[in-house]
Amino acid sequence: LAHQTAVALSCHEMNRLELNCYNYNTVIDACAKASAWTKALYLVNMMAQSQVEADKFTFGAAISACKRGGEWEKTLQLLSAMAKGKVERNAIMVGAAISACQKVGKWEE
Numbered sequence: 001l002a003h004q005t006a007v008a009l010s011c012h013e014m015n016r017l018e019l020n021c022y023n024y025n026t027v028i029d030a031c032a033k034a035s036a037w038t039k040a041l042y043l044v045n046m047m048a049q050s051q052v053e054a055d056k057f058t059f060g061a062a063i064s065a066c067k068r069g070g071e072w073e074k075t076l077q078l079l080s081a082m083a084k085g086k087v088e089r090n091a092i093m094v095g096a097a098i099s100a101c102q103k104v105g106k107w108e109e
Contacts, residue, residue: 024046024052024054028061031061036065040061041074060090067096067097070100072100076101
């Protein structure tokens with residue numbers, strides 16, 4: 001419940017905050033902890049629309065949110081977006097995507 005409250009407050013406060021990568025990442029991380037993958041992905045898309053460049057922390061938190069939400073396809077899409085955007089991937093992110101796939105029997109994807 002605390003994480004859900006943080007997500008709600010953070011999303012509401014985004015209208016008042018400077019739209020920079022750090023602030024987006026903070027809110028996306030709160031979404032990950034609350035398993036709020038739809039909000040996390042919405043914020044990643046908002047970053048692109050606001051011309052705020054996503055970094056490895058952005059994608060790591062979004063991947064974590066999708067993994068917690070059981071959205072294995074979204075984790076793979078995020079890894080692909082990282083490669084296209086030349087954002088550095090690490091073993092933790094790739095492991096989270098593999099874990100999300102493994103949970104639903106899609107580890108070969």
